[in-house]
Amino acid sequence: MELDKLEKILEKYFEGETTISEEKELKVYFTRETVPSHLEKYKDMFQYFSEESNITATRELQLNTNRKTLFSWIGVAASVALIAGIFLTNMPSKSEELGTYEDPEIALQETKKILNMVSLYMNKGKKELVYLKEFENTKNKFIK
Secondary structure (H helix, E strand, C coil): CCHHHHHHHHHHHHCCCCCHHHHHHHHHHHCCCCCCHHHHHHHHHHHHHHHHCCCCCCCCCCCCCHHHHHHHHHHHHHHHHHHHHHHHHCCCCCCCCCCCCCCHHHHHHHHHHHHHHHHHHHHHHHHCHHHHHHHHHHHHHHCC
16 A cells, blocks of 8 residues: 555544545554554554454353333333323313403403503512612722
Protein backbone atom coordinates (compact mmCIF):
# COMPACT_ATOMS: atom_id res chain seq x y z
CA MET A 1 0.00 0.00 0.00
CA GLU A 2 1.29 3.44 -0.82
CA LEU A 3 2.31 5.63 2.08
CA ASP A 4 0.07 8.57 1.06
CA LYS A 5 -2.99 6.34 0.77
CA LEU A 6 -2.18 4.73 4.12
CA GLU A 7 -1.92 8.10 5.87
CA LYS A 8 -5.24 9.23 4.39
CA ILE A 9 -6.91 6.03 5.61
CA LEU A 10 -5.33 6.51 9.06
CA GLU A 11 -6.69 10.04 9.21
CA LYS A 12 -10.16 8.77 8.26
CA TYR A 13 -9.79 5.99 10.86
CA PHE A 14 -9.15 8.38 13.72
CA GLU A 15 -12.11 10.51 12.68
CA GLY A 16 -14.34 7.42 12.60
CA GLU A 17 -15.10 7.58 8.88
CA THR A 18 -13.45 4.39 7.57
CA THR A 19 -15.21 1.39 6.13
CA ILE A 20 -14.67 -2.13 7.40
CA SER A 21 -12.55 -3.03 4.39
CA GLU A 22 -10.29 0.00 5.01
CA GLU A 23 -9.88 -1.03 8.64
CA LYS A 24 -8.92 -4.55 7.53
CA GLU A 25 -6.32 -3.03 5.20
CA LEU A 26 -4.86 -1.10 8.12
CA LYS A 27 -4.72 -4.24 10.30
CA VAL A 28 -2.99 -6.20 7.54
CA TYR A 29 -0.50 -3.41 6.87
CA PHE A 30 0.45 -2.92 10.52
CA THR A 31 0.86 -6.64 11.24
CA ARG A 32 3.76 -6.76 8.76
CA GLU A 33 7.32 -6.74 10.00
CA THR A 34 8.44 -3.51 8.34
CA VAL A 35 6.54 -0.31 9.07
CA PRO A 36 7.88 3.23 8.48
CA SER A 37 9.41 4.74 11.61
CA HIS A 38 6.90 7.59 11.93
CA LEU A 39 4.05 5.03 11.93
CA GLU A 40 5.62 2.65 14.48
CA LYS A 41 3.42 4.05 17.25
CA TYR A 42 0.30 2.65 15.55
CA LYS A 43 1.76 -0.83 14.99
CA ASP A 44 1.16 -2.07 18.56
CA MET A 45 -2.40 -0.82 18.54
CA PHE A 46 -3.38 -2.59 15.33
CA GLN A 47 -1.56 -5.77 16.35
CA TYR A 48 -3.53 -5.74 19.60
CA PHE A 49 -6.80 -5.35 17.67
CA SER A 50 -6.00 -8.23 15.35
CA GLU A 51 -4.96 -10.51 18.25
CA GLU A 52 -8.03 -9.68 20.34
CA SER A 53 -10.42 -10.27 17.44
CA ASN A 54 -9.41 -13.96 17.48
CA ILE A 55 -10.40 -14.51 21.12
CA THR A 56 -13.59 -16.48 21.70
CA ALA A 57 -15.54 -17.24 24.85
CA THR A 58 -14.54 -20.49 26.53
CA ARG A 59 -17.67 -21.16 28.57
CA GLU A 60 -21.40 -20.77 28.19
CA LEU A 61 -23.05 -17.86 30.00
CA GLN A 62 -26.24 -18.57 31.94
CA LEU A 63 -28.62 -15.65 32.28
CA ASN A 64 -31.29 -15.49 34.98
CA THR A 65 -34.43 -14.64 33.03
CA ASN A 66 -36.98 -15.30 35.81
CA ARG A 67 -36.17 -12.02 37.52
CA LYS A 68 -36.77 -10.07 34.33
CA THR A 69 -40.25 -11.52 33.82
CA LEU A 70 -41.17 -10.73 37.43
CA PHE A 71 -40.19 -7.09 37.06
CA SER A 72 -41.97 -6.78 33.71
CA TRP A 73 -45.21 -8.07 35.25
CA ILE A 74 -44.89 -5.62 38.13
CA GLY A 75 -44.46 -2.82 35.59
CA VAL A 76 -47.54 -3.93 33.65
CA ALA A 77 -49.61 -4.10 36.84
CA ALA A 78 -48.46 -0.64 37.93
CA SER A 79 -49.31 0.81 34.52
CA VAL A 80 -52.81 -0.68 34.57
CA ALA A 81 -53.40 0.62 38.11
CA LEU A 82 -52.20 4.10 37.15
CA ILE A 83 -54.41 4.31 34.06
CA ALA A 84 -57.45 3.00 35.96
CA GLY A 85 -56.83 5.51 38.75
CA ILE A 86 -56.63 8.42 36.32
CA PHE A 87 -59.86 7.51 34.57
CA LEU A 88 -61.81 6.71 37.72
CA THR A 89 -60.86 9.89 39.60
CA ASN A 90 -61.57 12.24 36.69
CA MET A 91 -65.03 10.92 35.86
CA PRO A 92 -67.63 13.57 36.74
CA SER A 93 -70.61 12.30 38.68
CA LYS A 94 -74.13 12.99 37.43
CA SER A 95 -75.09 14.88 40.58
CA GLU A 96 -72.16 17.28 40.21
CA GLU A 97 -72.99 20.59 38.53
CA LEU A 98 -70.73 21.22 35.56
CA GLY A 99 -70.99 25.04 35.70
CA THR A 100 -72.61 25.49 32.31
CA TYR A 101 -75.53 27.77 31.56
CA GLU A 102 -78.23 27.39 28.98
CA ASP A 103 -79.04 31.11 28.85
CA PRO A 104 -76.20 33.27 27.40
CA GLU A 105 -77.27 36.31 29.46
CA ILE A 106 -76.88 34.44 32.73
CA ALA A 107 -73.50 33.09 31.57
CA LEU A 108 -72.36 36.65 30.76
CA GLN A 109 -73.45 37.92 34.19
CA GLU A 110 -71.66 35.09 36.00
CA THR A 111 -68.50 35.69 33.94
CA LYS A 112 -68.55 39.40 34.79
CA LYS A 113 -69.01 38.59 38.47
CA ILE A 114 -66.04 36.20 38.51
CA LEU A 115 -63.80 38.58 36.56
CA ASN A 116 -64.71 41.40 38.96
CA MET A 117 -63.71 39.19 41.90
CA VAL A 118 -60.37 38.36 40.22
CA SER A 119 -59.81 42.07 39.61
CA LEU A 120 -60.39 42.88 43.29
CA TYR A 121 -57.84 40.30 44.41
CA MET A 122 -55.32 41.53 41.83
CA ASN A 123 -55.70 45.12 43.08
CA LYS A 124 -55.19 43.99 46.70
CA GLY A 125 -51.94 42.33 45.71
CA LYS A 126 -50.86 45.39 43.74
CA LYS A 127 -51.15 47.61 46.82
CA GLU A 128 -48.48 45.52 48.57
CA LEU A 129 -46.01 46.14 45.73
CA VAL A 130 -45.53 49.76 46.93
CA TYR A 131 -43.25 48.41 49.66
CA LEU A 132 -41.08 46.72 47.05
CA LYS A 133 -40.66 49.99 45.18
CA GLU A 134 -39.62 51.72 48.40
CA PHE A 135 -37.13 48.95 49.10
CA GLU A 136 -35.72 49.32 45.57
CA ASN A 137 -35.27 53.10 46.04
CA THR A 138 -33.46 52.61 49.37
CA LYS A 139 -31.22 49.95 47.90
CA ASN A 140 -30.29 52.21 44.99
CA LYS A 141 -29.22 54.95 47.44
CA PHE A 142 -26.66 52.65 49.06
CA ILE A 143 -25.56 50.57 46.11
CA LYS A 144 -24.50 52.47 43.01
